[in-house]
Amino acid sequence: MPTVLSTSPYTPKTHWSQTIFTLHEPIAMASRKHDADGMEAVGTETCPVIRIESRISIVQAVLHCSIDISLETMGIPSDGRKHSWPAQIFNSCNVSSLFDGVRSFLVVVFHFTPLTLWINHIKASIGTMKRSTMMMESAMKQGFERYAQYLNELNDKRERVVKASRDITINSKKVIFQVHRITKYNREEVLEKAEKDLVSVTEQYMSRLVKELQGTDFWKLRRAYSPGIQEYVEAATLCKFCKTGTLLNLDEMNATLLPLSDQFVEPLQINILDYLLGLADLTGELMRLAISRISDGELVYAEKICGFVRAIHRELTLVVPIMDDNSEMKKKMETMLQSVLKIENACCTVHMTGSEYIPSLGSNDRGFTLLGASDIDD
Numbered sequence: 001m002p003t004v005l006s007t008s009p010y011t012p013k014t015h016w017s018q019t020i021f022t023l024h025e026p027i028a029m030a031s032r033k034h035d036a037d038g039m040e041a042v043g044t045e046t047c048p049v050i051r052i053e054s055r056i057s058i059v060q061a062v063l064h065c066s067i068d069i070s071l072e073t074m075g076i077p078s079d080g081r082k083h084s085w086p087a088q089i090f091n092s093c094n095v096s097s098l099f100d101g102v103r104s105f106l107v108v109v110f111h112f113t114p115l116t117l118w119i120n121h122i123k124a125s126i127g128t129m130k131r132s133t134m135m136m137e138s139a140m141k142q143g144f145e146r147y148a149q150y151l152n153e154l155n156d157k158r159e160r161v162v163k164a165s166r167d168i169t170i171n172s173k174k175v176i177f178q179v180h181r182i183t184k185y186n187r188e189e190v191l192e193k194a195e196k197d198l199v200s201v202t203e204q205y206m207s208r209l210v211k212e213l214q215g216t217d218f219w220k221l222r223r224a225y226s227p228g229i230q231e232y233v234e235a236a237t238l239c240k241f242c243k244t245g246t247l248l249n250l251d252e253m254n255a256t257l258l259p260l261s262d263q264f265v266e267p268l269q270i271n272i273l274d275y276l277l278g279l280a281d282l283t284g285e286l287m288r289l290a291i292s293r294i295s296d297g298e299l300v301y302a303e304k305i306c307g308f309v310r311a312i313h314r315e316l317t318l319v320v321p322i323m324d325d326n327s328e329m330k331k332k333m334e335t336m337l338q339s340v341l342k343i344e345n346a347c348c349t350v351h352m353t354g355s356e357y358i359p360s361l362g363s364n365d366r367g368f369t370l371l372g373a374s375d376i377d378d
Helices: 119-179 187-213 218-244 250-260 272-295 299-322 327-353
Strands: 020-022 049-060 067-077 088-091 105-107
Touching: 119 187, 119 218, 119 272, 187 218, 187 250, 218 272, 250 272, 272 299, 272 327, 299 327
Parallel strands: none
Antiparallel strands: 020 105, 049 067, 067 088
């Protein structure tokens, strides 16, 4: 059975389309032989044509991606007379969608049989096409309105998420600054205060971010809240190390966020990339803590920090090359290596040249030396 591709308005739509040419004046047609009045003009109601012959010429126009089309039309009534109408010139930019302000239309179909369509039928077809076009435009308009509303709501949520992330960053930094106040005399007091501040950050600021993102595709807004999450990871892991000397892993951190979420919706969980980025920042804070501990005489504690940071760098060196999104991690790996080298150089210098730190005034520890010399006699 042959396949027929039709552009008729009464058949299902395909990727083919109709080309509509407008005529200067309507042409009356008859489907059968009609007694024509030889005194009347060809193509009128009293002398309709039974056949129309058209010649179409197409040439490339001067304008880019444009063509000129000439239409020559000749009508033949039942008495055999031939009448030609003046040729019409069309451009490819204006041969379609010309529904207003014209008197008649002719759909040019390349058949070798006589054209038997009435002009009134063509007008009805064009009316149907116009209604279909209006319905399609209405559906498209509604679709764009829904999408515009979705984008507006997403942008509003992004602004709220950015604000929550900024608050988490600021208050997490306060926790880190609190930890850096630690000395060998006030360790318990400082760590207790830092842990309370961290709990406050979790309950006040992380909870706001969790409620904003729970139950949604929060990965779409990852770049909006990632800086705050990284700073939170840095503060939490720093407190954990200073208290127990161990690393706070990702599962333990996500477990603290579960009570903040509604149990009936998908909770916000810290992803592995943000955790590793925060862990990379942790090594910088540990480097500063190690240097300050060396200056305070806690060389053993500084060496413990050095081993911990070296272990983190060693493990991440194996992981980062196989990560998909590792551009940020590659930059932080270079900074992490510099932190490891600084701690190692400081510890090595103390071992090689003697104490490079000055004990506090009034210290009773006689084992300290100043630049390799004995303590000053009383």
